[in-house]
Amino acid sequence: MGDRRRIKVLISVIGLDGHFTGAEIVSRYLMDAGMEVVYLGIYQTPEMIVSAAIQESVDVIGISSHASNYDQIGMLLDLMKQNGLNDIPVICGGTIPRQHAETLLKRGVSKIFPPQSSSESIVNYITSIVKR
Amino acid sequence: MKRQTDYGYEIKPVYTPKDVSDISYEKDIGDPGSYPFVRGYYPNGYRDRIWTRRMTAGLGSSRRTNKVLKKYREMGQTQGMLVIHDRPSAMPIDADHPMGRREAGVLGWHGVSLLEFEELMDGIPLIGQSITLLGSSAMSCMRLAYIVALAEKRGIDLKEVHGSVTEYPFCHTFGQTDHMPLDLNIRLWLDSSEFIIRNKIRMRCGILSQHFQESGGNNAQALAVEIGQLKELLGLLVNERGLDFDDVGLLPYELVSIGSRFFEEIAKVRALRRMYARMARETFNAKTEKACQLLISVHTSGRTMTYQQPYNNIARCAIQTLAGAIAGCTAIDNACLDNAHAEPSAFAARMSLNTQHIISDETGVTDVTDPLAGSYFVERLTNEVEDAAYKILQQIEKEGGMIAAVKKGYIHNMMYESARKRQKEIETGERLIVGVNELIIPPEDDDDIPIQSLEASDSEEIAKRIEKWKETRDMSILKDKIAQLYKDAKKDRNHNLMPAIIEAVKAYATAGEIMGVIRMAHGFHYDPLEMIDCPFKLS
Numbered sequence: 017m018g019d020r021r022r023i024k025v026l027i028s029v030i031g032l033d034g035h036f037t038g039a040e041i042v043s044r045y046l047m048d049a050g051m052e053v054v055y056l057g058i059y060q061t062p063e064m065i066v067s068a069a070i071q072e073s074v075d076v077i078g079i080s081s082h083a084s085n086y087d088q089i090g091m092l093l094d095l096m097k098q099n100g101l102n103d104i105p106v107i108c109g110g111t112i113p114r115q116h117a118e119t120l121l122k123r124g125v126s127k128i129f130p131p132q133s134s135s136e137s138i139v140n141y142i143t144s145i146v147k148r
Numbered sequence: 149m150k151r152q153t154d155y156g157y158e159i160k161p162v163y164t165p166k167d168v169s170d171i172s173y174e175k176d177i178g179d180p181g182s183y184p185f186v187r188g189y190y191p192n193g194y195r196d197r198i199w200t201r202r203m204t205a206g207l208g209s210s211r212r213t214n215k216v217l218k219k220y221r222e223m224g225q226t227q228g229m230l231v232i233h234d235r236p237s238a239m240p241i242d243a244d245h246p247m248g249r250r251e252a253g254v255l256g257w258h259g260v261s262l263l264e265f266e267e268l269m270d271g272i273p274l275i276g277q278s279i280t281l282l283g284s285s286a287m288s289c290m291r292l293a294y295i296v297a298l299a300e301k302r303g304i305d306l307k308e309v310h311g312s313v314t315e316y317p318f319c320h321t322f323g324q325t326d327h328m329p330l331d332l333n334i335r336l337w338l339d340s341s342e343f344i345i346r347n348k349i350r351m352r353c354g355i356l357s358q359h360f361q362e363s364g365g366n367n368a369q370a371l372a373v374e375i376g377q378l379k380e381l382l383g384l385l386v387n388e389r390g391l392d393f394d395d396v397g398l399l400p401y402e403l404v405s406i407g408s409r410f411f412e413e414i415a416k417v418r419a420l421r422r423m424y425a426r427m428a429r430e431t432f433n434a435k436t437e438k439a440c441q442l443l444i445s446v447h448t449s450g451r452t453m454t455y456q457q458p459y460n461n462i463a464r465c466a467i468q469t470l471a472g473a474i475a476g477c478t479a480i481d482n483a484c485l486d487n488a489h490a491e492p493s494a495f496a497a498r499m500s501l502n503t504q505h506i507i508s509d510e511t512g513v514t515d516v517t518d519p520l521a522g523s524y525f526v527e528r529l530t531n532e533v534e535d536a537a538y539k540i541l542q543q544i545e546k547e548g549g550m551i552a553a554v555k556k557g558y559i560h561n562m563m564y565e566s567a568r569k570r571q572k573e574i575e576t577g578e579r580l581i582v583g584v585n586e587l588i589i590p591p592e593d594d595d596d597i598p599i600q601s602l603e604a605s606d607s608e609e610i611a612k613r614i615e616k617w618k619e620t621r622d623m624s625i626l627k628d629k630i631a632q633l634y635k636d637a638k639k640d641r642n643h644n645l646m647p648a649i650i651e652a653v654k655a656y657a658t659a660g661e662i663m664g665v666i667r668m669a670h671g672f673h674y675d676p677l678e679m680i681d682c683p684f685k686l687s
Binding site for chain 1: 247584604
């Protein structure tokens with residue numbers, strides 16, 4: 017993936033969550049920073065996200081979550097492992113309580129951005145983790 | 149710091165009589181209880197009727213939410229209850245759907261059948277308090293049928309029940325989980341609304357700007373969208389269903405989002421009362437005063453509640469609740485200190501209800517009606533937000549009205565651009581938020597708050613229970629009712645589906661089944677996610 021010039025990020029809302037504003041705003045931040053964004057929108061299952069990640073060969077997966085039991089983020093990580101996508105970092109954003117955030121980080125999420133995270137912090141983090 | 153309203157009008161350092169010289173008190177403001185109702189609908193304000201002080205409930209199983217409602221009653225919530233849907237039931241799909249079982253009970257109550265409603269209301273009165281159920285337009289007909297069925301079971305006259313269990317068809321445009329096609333939602337909305345009006349049921353229908361505003365819209369846009377929705381939807385009831393506006397005008401209530409821009413929020417509510425009253429008279433020739441009075445409830449703004457330093461939200465909630473109280477409203481439910489983390493914990497709920505009671509009982513705010521009337525600043529702001537809103541409304545009408553504007557993506561775009569602008573203002577420091585872009589503390593020093601969480605095992609338990617329970621139902625009655633519903637749904641758009649839905653609900657058909665069959669009759673897949681097939685043979 018090192019020959020591509022632009023970082024490619026998949027942004028999706030997961031499960032039955034209808035809150036799209038955060039995902040749309042973050043997508044725009046990344047595009048403004050020169051990244052390519054594959055925006056899947058709402059009602060995406062872990063299976064749909066993995067399939068899109070393979071097809072689009074993205075560098076990073078960003079999941080927006082506004083309240084859940086957060087199980088589907090875990091399912092996504094498991095499914096990625098099964099499909100040999102372990103090297104693609106998964107970052108999450110949204111209203112994820114600290115206790116759940118810790119569990120998700122242990123399960124393999126690389127970073128969680130709480131509400132009101134700055135565009136700069138998100139862009140810088142993604143730039144720093146993508147192997148060029 | 150930016151000295152502008154959230155819709156971009158400059159704010160001056162001082163306001164004088166010159167700023168209100170164009171206002172005629174009698175014509176443009178009027179006394180409380182007089183047209184155009186800027187100052188509210190009751191001559192004596194809260195002395196005549198105190199606002200309903202309530203909290204949102206709903207998480208996990210119906211029994212669990214029932215316990216929370218009982219706890220709220222102990223905390224002083226006796227005038228009215230408010231419950232929201234979980235994600236699967238909002239779609240609507242049942243918990244035994246492959247996607248439903250992953251999120252049953254998430255964010256709300258899994259209200260997919262009369263059984264769930266009976267469990268929710270176990271030991272809780274259906275009358276003597278307002279019953280409000282929210283969270284999905286598609287589910288409006290179902291919720292209304294639950295009320296009809298439970299009132300009948302309890303031997304209660306339906307006319308004694310009051311509250312609101314139906315809501316406007318646009319909520320999925322504004323971030324709510326509801327996967328029904330817009331046109332079908334509009335048709336079902338007409339059915340539930342017509343049923344309420346023709347049967348003279350004291351139930352209101354939520355036609356709300358709150359979802360729009362919480363998803364990014366500003367104050368002037370919220371007014372424009374609200375009036376735009378009301379104009380078109382109420383117009384359909386008059387023109388398509390042949391109802392009299394003096395009856396139709398008693399249907400809507402608005403849930404307005406109140407943020408921390410104290411004076412602007414108050415001005416918005418005052419302007420809304422006037423805009424609605426004028427529309428009722430000028431567009432619909434309303435003859436009664438009642439039909440010119442839009443019932444207004446307040447939700448303190450969830451999006452202003454920060455994840456960082458959550459105890460700061462207690463202060464925000466208090467300021468917003470005070471603004472809602474001063475603006476004049478019929479009910480308040482607060483977003484509270486843990487809003488950016490989870491559904492309200494018992495602690496957060498108590499804080500919110502207590503905040504409302506501190507404001508109603510300790511501050512004197514209920515003594516005097518519309519106490520800010522005559523303030524040069526507030527009257528000027530009231531005029532300005534109305535002026536800005538009418539300009540946006542004109543644009544919406546240029547797009548062909550609210551339904552057309554939603555379909556074209558015009559409304560979504562407006563909301564998105566507004567959310568983006570606000571975010572930019574926060575990033576550049578033009579708007580300050582304590583704990584976010586000023587007075588920041590390291591995350592590891594932040595306070596831990598109690599969290600009401602829901603685990604995947606809770607969702608699975610709800611799913612398993614529904615699977616088993618479905619098999620215990622009397623399938624021959626249920627199949628008959630479903631067949632009748634399918635037949636009715638195939639008839640023309642003006643054939644009201646409420647009677648058939650009520651019969652199916654009484655036979656314990658679920659939301660997935662009832663809405664699935666209605667979907668099929670309209671040429672859609674049974675399952676909004678197209679993963680499962682219809683279990684019934686239909687012809």
